[in-house]
Amino acid sequence: MSVMRRRLRTAAAVLLAAGVALGSAACSKKDDEGSTGEGGQVKLVLQTFQNFGYDQAIKDFEAANPNIKVEHQKMGELRDFQPKLVQWLAAGSGAGDVVGLEEGVLFGYVQNHDKFANLLDLGAGELKANFPEWKWNNAMTPDGKKLIALGTDVGxxxxxxxxxxxxxxxxxxxxxxxxxxxxxxxxxxxxxxxxxxxxxxxxxxxxxxxxxxxxxxxxxxxxxxxxxxxxxxxxxxxxxxxxxxxxxxxxxxxxxxxxxxxxxxxxxxxxxxxxxxxxxxxxxxxxxxxxxxxxxxxxxxxxxxxxxxxxxWGGSYLAVPAQTKHPKEAYLLAKYLTSKEGHLAAFKEAGAMPSDLAGLEDPAFKDKKSDYFSGAPTGQIFGDSVKNMKPVFxxxxxxxxxxxxxxxxxxxxxxxxxxxxxxxxxxxxxxxxxxx
Amino acid sequence: MSSAVGAPRSHAASRPPSTPPRRRRSYRLGRWDLKYSPYLYVAPFFVLFGVFGLFPVLYTVYVSLFDYELLSGTKEFAGLENYRLLMEDAQFWNAAYNTLGIFVLSTVPQLIVALMLANLLNRQMRARTLLRMGVVIPNITSVAAVGIIFALIFADRYGLINWLLGTVGFDPIAWRDNRFASWFAIAFMVDWRWTGYNALIYLGAMQAIPKDLYESASLDGASTWRQFWAITVPLIRPTILFTIIISTIGGFQIFTEPLMYGNGLIRGGVDHQFQTLAMYIYEKTFTGNAEYGYGSAMSWLLFMMIIIFALINFALVRRSVKGDKK
Structure with missing residues (x-):
């Protein structure tokens, strides 16, 4: 009887010890974000807040780049996502390969830009003409040598x-x-x-x-x-x-x-x-x-x-944190999502207004009218309002x-x-x- | 028992049990088992507590000694500078004042009403279980939902209460500009959620009181009221102390209710009329410059305050509610 009980007890102790070990192992399990999967496929993590409307755009991107797999993490409201991102950037791990930054947040990062990759080094210079000047310059360091993000929507x-x-x-x-x-x-x-x-x-x-x-x-x-x-x-x-x-x-x-x-x-x-x-x-x-x-x-x-x-008023950006293991692929993704195709897909899905100049001219956006607002030509009115804006610091x-x-x-x-x-x-x- | 200790261990069962070294070893193992396995059984709690409870608390102390800003990446040792700044920070003391005010305004009526409610629910009546379960329903609703609904009820212009006041000819109350009004509204929200919960705890304690005490008391001619104060309250004193400690801990960390009440702004009113300590800690730590050092110092001070107030409340209540003297 007492042998039996002791065996049970030993077994329980072993189980508990194993449980503790497993538990702490689970805690220390490294995030496998950005790891290279089987067959040389690169897995990218995209983190956005609210609704960027990227579901279709990501599918299109993956179809065009079969070697890249995108995991889209929707992080809820900006105020929930922002403190986490600050922590991940400071800790050096946890942030996605591409992250969404709201305009107001971006200005803080332009000042403390060392946590982000320089998109100019990755070839972003050629994209300058695609954006209104102010939208482009907002993501540029004051010395004009480092670009930390590409524009998504505008307001x-x-x-x-x-x-x-x-x-x-x-x-x-x-x-x-x-x-x-x-x-x-x-x-x-x-x-x-x-x-x-x-x-x-x-x-x-x-x-x-x-x-x-x-x-x-x-x-x-x-x-x-x-x-x-x-x-x-x-x-x-x-x-x-x-x-x-x-x-x-x-x-x-x-x-x-x-x-x-x-x-x-x-x-x-x-x-x-x-x-x-x-x-x-x-x-x-x-x-x-x-x-x-x-x-x-x-x-x-x-x-x-x-x-x-x-x-x-408002609008967001996509940036590539310096901690990413795949800066090239991450840049490709950011570039695609902020291209005309990406912008228009997001507009269709979430109503996000493009900051891409070609996108603003595209009939899919320009001819948009709003029934709720008495059929007002919203595409045209809003498009005109951002094109000739002066940059404000x-x-x-x-x-x-x-x-x-x-x-x-x-x-x-x-x-x-x-x-x-x-x-x-x-x-x-x-x-x-x-x-x- | 002694023969059992000497019995072969499970893993050694197939081996001949007669060899002396083995026997000694299994004897030793058995003793270790008796001596140490209890510690192993309780270890999971302490390991988890150490990792997720104690370590963060101690690390907060460590961080609080630094000028540590996450956004800019500053991290310099500052000694007690954060604490010195805190002593001079008017907004911190304002937040402490608000927290204390809301705490008193919510906890005192809450526990008294809960006590009364428990006493009522302890009687014989129809649909007793339904009513008993009913009082905790507010507690299981999401605090965010409660916050949204009460923000509507206490809205300044189109709110229910101001509308009612208007129909009987009173001026509307500035629910957010007036400090006391905002405290009241937040305390109301807290009480709505927690009164039933505390009532249920009291009820549990009351049911453990032997019925014959009441019987003999009524034979002696004691009124129900007298019985309540002379029998019920003293006998559930440990439970009252428990709820007071728990309310103190919860009340000092109040965050979601005032946040929702202020339309989600961490500021807590134009002049911080209802910004609580937890909100101010959040404001400093997670918005703006992300001043982790300063936020940690505040958290640590809040921790100390909770302990001190819990002890004060404990002492006060123990003295004022007379229990059976042993």
């Missing part, structure tokens, strides 16, 4: 407006006419006052004072919060303060709905038709405005040109300074929680602290 900018509310207020509703009436931002504000003065609509003119910032500063300044040496100049850049005042003046005049972007109230404002215009990047039309406004408001929205001409911490410092303070001032001056001082102080 061409337009002005989305509520045709039905315009009509109620006695404003023109035709998109060409509307574009003409808001050729400049001054015109736009004047039209807003006219809209309000009609007294026939409850809705505000614009969703928030902060919506003005991005398009206006980008059109009127070569820098935003940082100068080209990455020093904080948000307090001295006259255009930033000018836009701040302009937006808050609009709020004071009762032209804004004072909603906070990406909040539950913002969603509610769409459903309740609480504002009549919204500067909208291309990804926002079908991806944000349509679902948030709901089917009940289909055909009530339309799209005009953005005041002041062009603009861009944003700097590594642009997104952080805007999203976590200036935007919330401006919103607080808009809601009347604090005075414009107090909010400005606070924003500048905080920004200086965050950039020192």
């Amino acid at each position: 061409g900018l337009a002005m989305c407006y509520r045709k039905d509310l315009f009509q109620q207020a006695g404003l023109p509703t035709d998109r060409d006419e509307v574009s003409k009436r808001m050729a400049t931002w001054q015109d736009y504000i004047a039209l807003g006052k006219e809209f309000k003065a009609s007294g026939k609509v409850k809705a505000a003119w614009l969703d928030s004072a902060t919506s003005l910032m991005q398009p206006y500063v980008m059109q009127n300044s070569e820098t935003f919060f940082f100068d080209k040496d990455n020093k904080f100049i948000g307090d001295t850049n006259p255009v930033v303060k000018q836009t701040w005042d302009m937006g808050l003046q609009m709020a004071k005049d009762g032209l804004t709905a004072k909603t906070q972007r990406w909040s539950a109230d913002w969603d509610g404002a769409f459903k309740n038709s609480a504002f009549a215009t919204l500067p909208c990047p291309s990804w926002m039309t079908e991806g944000v405005i349509a679902p948030k406004s709901g089917p009940a408001n289909s055909g009530k929205w339309d799209i005009a040109k953005i005041p002041g001409g062009g603009g861009n 944003l700097g590594a911490k642009h997104q952080q300074i805007w999203e976590t410092v200036f935007e919330p303070q401006m919103q607080a001032a808009e809601r009347g929680k604090v005075s414009s001056e107090a909010a400005w001082t606070k924003a500048v102080d905080e920004a200086k602290k965050a950039t020192s």
